[in-house]
Amino acid sequence: EPEVTQTPSHQVTQMGQEVILRCVPISNHLYFYWYRQILGQKVEFLVSFYNNEISEKSEIFDDQFSVERPDGSNFTLKIRSTKLEDSAMYFCASSRGNQPQHFGDGTRLSIL
Amino acid sequence: SQQGEEDPQALSIQEGENATMNCSYKTSINNLQWYRQNSGRGLVHLILIRSNEREKHSGRLRVTLDTSKKSSSLLITASRAADTASYFCATVPVGSGGSNYKLTFGKGTLLTVNP
Numbered sequence: 001e002p003e004v005t006q007t008p009s010h011q012v013t014q015m016g017q018e019v020i021l022r023c024v025p026i027s028n029h030l031y032f033y034w035y036r037q038i039l040g041q042k043v044e045f046l047v048s049f050y051n052n053e054i055s056e057k058s059e060i061f062d063d064q065f066s067v068e069r070p071d072g073s074n075f076t077l078k079i080r081s082t083k084l085e086d087s088a089m090y091f092c093a094s095s096r097g098n099q100p101q102h103f104g105d106g107t108r109l110s111i112l
Numbered sequence: 113s114q115q116g117e118e119d120p121q122a123l124s125i126q127e128g129e130n131a132t133m134n135c136s137y138k139t140s141i142n143n144l145q146w147y148r149q150n151s152g153r154g155l156v157h158l159i160l161i162r163s164n165e166r167e168k169h170s171g172r173l174r175v176t177l178d179t180s181k182k183s184s185s186l187l188i189t190a191s192r193a194a195d196t197a198s199y200f201c202a203t204v205p206v207g208s209g210g211s212n213y214k215l216t217f218g219k220g221t222l223l224t225v226n227p
Contacts, residue, residue: 004154031211031212033214033215035215035217041219042200042217042218042220043155043215045215045217050211051211055211056211056212093215095213097213098208099160100145100157100160101145101157101213102157103154103156103157105153
């Protein structure tokens, strides 16, 4: 069964540095999402992306965050200047619309 | 207010027993989904139930939806040690469509099935 893949599995970065989290969604999916989960807390929506543009973003998704689908297969999340509170698991998901979302195994981001 | 609140927060049972987890939500929904998360892993979709459905089954899983009470339950029958995981409900709000079907998750129930 096709899977959503995310890289890297763990990223350690100094505060203030830029990070790029990468995702390869399922190939025939059209809707793409990023969520995050701070340790011990619930999964929170960050952003949805459809037809090459952001369709909705949460309050968490401020000017430091951006998403891109550069080549028709990858879907990236960039954090421009990381803060300590950005430490979390970041999950990418994709779907075919009003159908179940398929999640990757996540990237654990640790900001020092 | 929280959309999607599960209870109990933690549930410990013996293998072979049934496990029931409940979810309540506050706003009207298009559909409600249940996901499982093993420790340190991503979320795995279990069942999607639409707002006009009342019950769905998948193997040992049974989900009910009561839109008048804004609640759902997930029943796992004849549990196994491998069912040990966190279980989350997630809702897609009514009016979703076209370009966005974002999920709003609850805090989850940690299920431990003891062998």
